[in-house]
Amino acid sequence: MSIVFERTRGMVDMPLHYCPGCTHGIIHRLVAESLVELGLMDDAVCVSSVGCSVFTYNYFDCDAYQASHGRAAAVATGSKRVLKDRTVFTYQGDGDLAAIGTAETVHAAARGENVTIIYVNNAIYGMTGGQMAPTTLVGQKATTSPNGRSAELQGYPIRVCEMLSTLDGTAFAERVSVHNPANVRKAKKAIKKAFEVQTAKQGFSIVEILSTCSTNWGLNPTDSLKWLEDNMIPYYPLGNFKTPEEN
């Protein structure tokens, strides 16, 4: 009998706490598989942030920190400056990275910190129960934008990859999605590439992954995938924004 599917060695054998259908789980798997395939799993350092993914430190089979809300990029900076040859990555939500952690993120990129950011954008604060995030789309309802986000009152959602790719310190920035198998494959490629950029000491790398939150979007998991495709991708176009020149 041949094995067609198995748990990646990069993840600890324990049930994930995510809601049924949440795409955080897929993204975990992609990150772990990428690190394993690149031979980086054993010396990886995960910086978990504050959001639904706060417990990633339990799931990835590597050393980890748990950072305060928004500060993961700063913690990663400190860690990487000491542990120059380890693969340091953060795993952050959109509230964590693009609201409270904007300063830390922008400055880590500007300094060209040689770390990788796994940025999970689900357009909502998941963990705290569905409040408006900096990435919530105009018109999208959230518990603190009960009538839908209004551009006049709350401004516009932030496109992180586009913003960071203007900075000279950013070496790699790509936006991907995990709403169907073809995109899951592309997402893994991008994640692998980002880690390779770090290994080659080329500078700051970020992969933004569009993700679902059925629980707080008020949709079932299948409709959530469709909602992501129909609403998020038009505003957050997929693709590579920056990549180091081959030499």
Add this chain to the structure above:
Amino acid sequence: MAFTEEVIFAGFGGQGVLSMGRMVAYAGMLKGMNVSWLPSYGPEMRGGTANCNVIVSDGLIGSPVVADADTLIVMNRPSLDKFESWVRPGGKILVNSSLIDIKVTRDDVEAFYYPVNEVAAECGNLKAANMVMLGAYIKHRSFLEENDLLGAFLKVFGEAKKNLLPLNEKAVAAGATLV
């Protein structure tokens, strides 16, 4: 002695255990009693268990945390496992026997088994299982009547859900006949 009733409602998210508690609290308040309602909160709510503590009293309410419940209402099995020991000796446990296939193990409490899911389905909507249980509950603890609960229903769910009143009336009445 002053009247005080301390209740724990427990089940999984979606069974309406938090609203059961709110209805009892609201109904108690409308009858002029002091009430408190304290829910469990946090990520454990995510698809997991939910519970609330309700205290109704004609005196001042001390701790809102129910440590020795007069009544425990359990809507699913993990809730019975978790809270069976939280009932005071001589207290009552009302068990949703549609979903709980084990018996209460303690012999210093009174246990009652009601298939509230089936009864609710017969009334026309499985979602009314919590109301069936409440109908049974108020027969055991006679400080509330069916009308008090229905008055509280409108307060908890708002006038917009008025159309659901007949179903809930039926469910409460059906629950009352189980006792």
Add this chain to the structure above:
Amino acid sequence: MEKMLMKGNEAVGAAAIKAGCKYFFGYPITPQNELPEYMSRELPKNGGTYLQAESEIGAINMVFGAAGAGARVMTSSSSPGIALKQEGISYLCGAELPCVIVNMSRSGPGLGGIQPAQGDYFQATRGGGNGDYYTPVYAPASIQETVDLVQEAFDVADTYRTPVIILGDGMIGQMMESVEFKDIQKRRLPQKDWALKEHVEKGSKKLINSLYIKPEEMEPHLQKIFGKYDVIKKEEVRYEKFNCEGADVVAVAYGTVSRIVRNAIKKLEEDGIKLGLIRPITLWPFPFEAFDEISPETKAFLSVEMSMGQMIDDVKIANAGRLPVEFYGRPGGIVPKPIEVVDKVKEILGGAK
């Protein structure tokens, strides 16, 4: 007005709106989310503005801006978020700006946990930011008291030009009880002639500032602020004393813990033991005067807290070495049961009397 069953977090919002609060700057954190959510729904209907900041640091500085412009303004969070606000609170105190800050506290240090705790007593009463300052701190024990104190807090803030903290916990935030919105006693509030106005009056430049670069100016600035603190200590101390006359032991407890002590009082009565309760309602200023008279029967004070012991320092100061000061605490999000307090009291008295 008719009684309503309200959740603590929402009741805070309703009370603030009733007190004329027009601006609220929030950021999500459990267990206070229902407050910003309530404000996002209700403030706009009442002619106000709700804004979600990018962080608690953002929110507290938005408060600085709005308070400096003379508005009644509020922000809220829970422990780790309140920690982030400390710099802003220090600046608000330095610039003498009135506002109300709500902390529905949870356990720490660090990310800690989300269940109710009282580990922020030091942070609230000692000032978590830099420099010489205090803020009045109210610790309600019921939703009704929360509603009353929130309204009071806005008036106290305006009277003394100071931030005021409402220190609840996860239980106060999440619990529902019946509330009535009574009119609080009206105070004569000073004009906010120091605030920036929509229409500029020529020759009356306004400056909202905490920078006094010359020591000979900074010192009198602090003396002036502490002069206000002396008045607050005289006029605004609040506490409740219950069952203390002839008590064997007097417990000291605030917020929800005081209610657990009340259950313990009843249980101990059955055993012929009299437990008294001093319940500080203002944590700063601390009600030292409540400790002036001690019954000759009283053998000890017992500080009961949901922490490793913080208020006990104030109890010791108040006690001034007269009686033993004992402690019972459950930290980390554990809520003590009345029976634990009963057992502790019996232990202090050397077994059953």
